[in-house]
Amino acid sequence: MVFHVVFDCDGTLVDTSSARYSLYPSIKTIITDLSQVAVLSIWTARDRVSTLRILNENQVSQFFEAIYSSDDLYPKPHVKGLQELTFGAEKSKVFVIGDSSVDMIGAKNFGAKGIGALWNGQSQPNLLLEAGADYIAATPQECFHWIMSQLQDS
Numbered sequence: 001m002v003f004h005v006v007f008d009c010d011g012t013l014v015d016t017s018s019a020r021y022s023l024y025p026s027i028k029t030i031i032t033d034l035s036q037v038a039v040l041s042i043w044t045a046r047d048r049v050s051t052l053r054i055l056n057e058n059q060v061s062q063f064f065e066a067i068y069s070s071d072d073l074y075p076k077p078h079v080k081g082l083q084e085l086t087f088g089a090e091k092s093k094v095f096v097i098g099d100s101s102v103d104m105i106g107a108k109n110f111g112a113k114g115i116g117a118l119w120n121g122q123s124q125p126n127l128l129l130e131a132g133a134d135y136i137a138a139t140p141q142e143c144f145h146w147i148m149s150q151l152q153d154s
Contacts, residue, residue: 003151004086005034006112007064008098009044009051011120014058021054024119030144031063037151041066041085043096043106045076077106086112093154095147099123101131108132113150115143 010016013031015024034040040063044051048069055061068081075081086094091111096103099117107114108131116128116136125136137143 002089002093003038003154004041004089004094005038005147006041006043006082006085006094006096007031008096008100008103008117009042009046009054011099011122012097012103012117013042013060014054015120017120021057023058023060024140026140028058028060030140031060033144034147035063037148038095039086039089040064041068043068043076043081043085043098043103045070045102047071076102077109079106079110082106082110082112095150097137097143099128101127104128104131104133107134115146117143 007013013027014021042064046069048067048071051067051069066085068085094112095115096107096112097115097117099120104114114133116133118125118136118138119140128136135146
């Protein structure tokens with residue numbers, strides 16, 4: 001069974017609050033671990049060139065199979081990006097991790113499980129839940145554990 005985990009970039013993978021865009025603490029470990037059990041991709045409102053630069057600088061680009069960015073035809077929350085990233089996978093086997101309502105709306109409209117990421121300190125759990133988040137994670141580790149519990153239940 002193939003599972004897909006789709007990450008938002010800014011505010012979920014990468015802390016953009018400082019001049020140097022770095023990964024949030026423990027994100028690289030979680031990406032590495034998830035890559036052993038799922039296909040990983042990125043769905044971002046950021047342009048492709050800067051997304052690739054950030055992933056390369058943080059030495060994680062090799063973990064992601066595909067990127068759907070603002071340069072592509074349909075912006076978030078349109079489901080076309082998720083369709084292209086998940087290669088026709090069963091929607092119930094797709095997890096979307098993001099810090100905004102747009103991420104959760106896209107996940108719900110697509111039929112994926114939406115995980116609201118709170119670790120950037122600016123996301124609002126009530127807005128993520130109202131937008132359709134299935135789960136709210138305070139930390140990347142909490143997000144990882146929830147995904148793994150869902151995979152075991154499948």
